[in-house]
Amino acid sequence: MANSSNSGRTQNPASSGHGQPPRQEPSHQASKAEAPHGNNRTESSKGNRRRSRKPGRPVAPWSLDDFVVAPKEDESRFHDLGLRDELMHGIADLGFHYCSPIQAAILPHTLQGNDAIGKAQTGTGKTAAFLITIFNDQLCNPPEAERFVGEPRALVIAPTRELVMQIGADAEELGKHTGLQVATLIGGMDYQKQLNRLTNSVVDLVVATPGRLLDFMGRRDLYLDHVEILVLDEADRMLDMGFIPQVKRIVRATPAKDRRQTLLFSATFTQDILNLSEQWTYEPITVDIEPTNVATDSVDQKVYLVSSQQRYQVLKNLLRSEDCTSVIIFANRRDQVRRLHERLCKSGVSAGILSGEIPQAKRTRTLEQFKHGEIKVLVATDVAGRGIHVSGVSHVVNYNLPEDPEDYVHRIGRTGRAGATGISISFASEDDAFLLPDLEALLGAKLECTHPPKELLI
Numbered sequence: 001m002a003n004s005s006n007s008g009r010t011q012n013p014a015s016s017g018h019g020q021p022p023r024q025e026p027s028h029q030a031s032k033a034e035a036p037h038g039n040n041r042t043e044s045s046k047g048n049r050r051r052s053r054k055p056g057r058p059v060a061p062w063s064l065d066d067f068v069v070a071p072k073e074d075e076s077r078f079h080d081l082g083l084r085d086e087l088m089h090g091i092a093d094l095g096f097h098y099c100s101p102i103q104a105a106i107l108p109h110t111l112q113g114n115d116a117i118g119k120a121q122t123g124t125g126k127t128a129a130f131l132i133t134i135f136n137d138q139l140c141n142p143p144e145a146e147r148f149v150g151e152p153r154a155l156v157i158a159p160t161r162e163l164v165m166q167i168g169a170d171a172e173e174l175g176k177h178t179g180l181q182v183a184t185l186i187g188g189m190d191y192q193k194q195l196n197r198l199t200n201s202v203v204d205l206v207v208a209t210p211g212r213l214l215d216f217m218g219r220r221d222l223y224l225d226h227v228e229i230l231v232l233d234e235a236d237r238m239l240d241m242g243f244i245p246q247v248k249r250i251v252r253a254t255p256a257k258d259r260r261q262t263l264l265f266s267a268t269f270t271q272d273i274l275n276l277s278e279q280w281t282y283e284p285i286t287v288d289i290e291p292t293n294v295a296t297d298s299v300d301q302k303v304y305l306v307s308s309q310q311r312y313q314v315l316k317n318l319l320r321s322e323d324c325t326s327v328i329i330f331a332n333r334r335d336q337v338r339r340l341h342e343r344l345c346k347s348g349v350s351a352g353i354l355s356g357e358i359p360q361a362k363r364t365r366t367l368e369q370f371k372h373g374e375i376k377v378l379v380a381t382d383v384a385g386r387g388i389h390v391s392g393v394s395h396v397v398n399y400n401l402p403e404d405p406e407d408y409v410h411r412i413g414r415t416g417r418a419g420a421t422g423i424s425i426s427f428a429s430e431d432d433a434f435l436l437p438d439l440e441a442l443l444g445a446k447l448e449c450t451h452p453p454k455e456l457l458i
Contacts, residue, residue, distance in 0.1 A: 062177075067092035076104035078132075081111060084139040087132065089177040100125030103132075106287045110263060111136060115284035117277045118265045124289065126265050127170050130156065130231045133263065135175050137229060138204055149199045150222050152183075152206040155254070156231040157247060159238045159383075161186040161209060161360055162367070166389050167233070168207045180204040185222075187212040188360025195221055210238070210246035217253060224253040228260055232280070235266040235273055240404075241383070244276065257282045267406060298416035299396075301424045303436070304452040308429045312340075315397060316347055317456040318425065319377060326370070328378045328388065329397040330411050340399060341379045351377040354388075382407045388414055398426035401435045405442040 064085060069077050076099040078091050099107065102120045110116050110133040120126040134154045143153070158164045168184035175182065183197045185208035194212075197203070198221065206213075206222070216222035230251070232238070238247060254260055262281045266273050269288070277284065306314055318324060331337045334355045341353040352366035352375045369375045371390050380388070382402065393415040402408050408426075415422025428436060428449060440446055 062089050064088060069097045072098065075099075081107055081132075083111075083132065083136050084178075086139060086178045087135050087175070090174045091132075093176070094173060096128070100128075102126055102287060102289045103129045105289060106285075107132060109285045109287075110261070113137075113261055115257075115262045115281040116264070117269075117281060117284050117286045118263070119269050119288045120265055120267065126233075127167055128174065130233070130263050130265070131167075131171050131174050133261075134205055134229050134231070135178055135180060137261075138180055139178060141228075147202040149202055151226045152203050152222075152224070153226060154205045154229040154231070155213075155224060155227045155250075156205070156207040156233060157210060157213065157238075157250060158207065158233040159209065159241055159243060161188065161363070162354070162388060163234065164207050164209055165364070171205060171207065175205075182207065184208065185212045185216060186360060187215075188363075191215070198222065210243045210250060213250055214246055217250070224250070225255065227254040230254055230260055230262045230280075232262070232264045235264055235276065236268045236270065236406075239270075239272055239276075251280055267410075299412050299422050299424050301412065301426075301447060303426045303428050303447045303449045304456075305433070305449050306427050306429055306452060308431060310452075310457065311399065311427050311429060312343060313458075314427070314452050314456045315399065316344075316349070317458065318395075318397070319344075319349055323394060323423075325376070325394045326373070326390070326392055327376060327395045327397060328380060328393055328411075328414050329399050330380055330382065330402070332381070332400045332403060334381060336400065337379050337381050344377060344379065349377055350375045351379055354378055354380040356381065356383055382410070390414070393422060395422065396424045398424070401426060401428055401432040401439070403435065405435075405438045408439050409442070 062085070064079065067079075067088060069079055071077065078088065078096060078099060081099075083091070101124070102118055103125050106116050106118055106129050110129070118126060118129070134156075138153055156164075156167055158167060164184050164186050168182055171182045181201055181203045182205045183194070183203045185194050185206060187209060195216075198206075198216075208216075213222070217224070232247065238244060257280060262284070264273075264277050264281060264284075304314060315329070319327060329340065331340055334357050337353060337355045338357075341351055344351040352370055354363055354366060358366075366375070366378070367388070367390075370378050378388075382404075396412050396415045398408070398411060402411065412422075412424040415424065426447075436447060436449070
């Protein structure tokens with residue numbers, strides 16, 4: 001369901017292409033009196049950082065005639081949205097033909113410049129929705145004045161490093177024919193390398209975690225006073241992780257809410273989230289897509305009743321089965337993940353670990369090894385698990401039942417992706433079986449609880 005209200009912001013036709021841009025932005029030559037709040041620099045300091053954009057790469061001839069998608073009843077095509085051809089080329093390369101429900105509901109509004117609040121589970125296409133909005137706006141509204149390094153036109157804030165990296169990778173793929181530049185800023189990685197990315201060329205979109213973004217702002221290496229589109233992804237997770245004070249500081253450094261477009265996405269609409277959206281958005285439309293099934297039909301969900309002592313033996317035998325080709329194991333705490341990873345390695349299992357205490361460079365290498373099949377098993381916490389988008393994951397194992405039922409949905413969503421089928425196995429023992437009713441209430445269905453097969457208990 002999408003509810004819209006008329007925005008007081010002025011719409012203007014695109015200078016080129018057939019897409020509709022959001023609005024006329026304040027000129028980058030505006031005087032300090034006209035500049036958005038948060039800008040306390042002098043013109044001389046900006047002059048030292050003046051750069052021009054490098055010429056774009058030659059692009060092979062391509063037109064929409066090369067990307068034919070037949071109209072289909074009850075489906076929305078990307079062709080029908082009036083997107084720029086450079087963007088449609090990226091969409092075609094990715095094999096996107098029809099919009100997902102949230103894309104179909106939200107894009108007609110966000111492409112016109114409306115603020116939006118979207119309720120969406122992971123894997124529903126929300127990332128592509130806000131990236132398409134950003135890229136189409138920037139292509140239709142090229143800057144009128146010279147740009148400066150460290151002044152992005154769009155900003156996406158996400159709660160975890162893995163999610164930021166995934167959004168950045170998606171942006172590179174979707175926007176590879178646009179000539180627009182993307183930078184990701186995350187903690188735990190070399191600051192200087194990330195700074196070099198910002199200063200070697202003019203960056204159009206920055207995707208960042210709150211803490212690392214504040215580092216760059218504090219050192220005056222990044223300025224947000226020319227941000228035209230602000231995206232807050234997984235707002236509920238940022239609230240749970242205590243990031244909201246940091247996010248408030250970041251939002252205050254961007255133009256006022258009636259001078260930027262703001263998109264806020266959350267898996268849940270709690271009162272806290274609604275209060276924040278009221279502070280940060282300007283006459284937003286609201287899109288609430290309720291999934292037909294909270295848990296995907298492509299995942300076979302099993303719950304094994306085991307004692308605490310049996311849990312590891314069942315897991316070890318499960319990993320030896322031929323159909324367990326690529327497995328993600330979730331535990332609730334860092335110390336549980338660490339101990340489980342050590343036990344698996346001693347048992348000869350090819351396993352990697354993802355948790356907040358692991359250096360980011362090592363986490364990145366581990367995830368790449370898992371994607372390429374060099375390691376069979378990932379052991380992860382929920383925080384590190386966000387942003388894991390790997391095709392071909394055969395099994396997800398909940399070594400502990402999650403304390404937050406929403407995390408269960410995110411966990412099992414790591415398998416059964418892109419039309420494939422997957423298996424989710426959860427262990428329930430005397431110390432966490434009491435969490436099952438809350439899971440079932442969220443799923444709207446009973447979970448079948450059985451004892452594990454005898455071969456897994458040997």
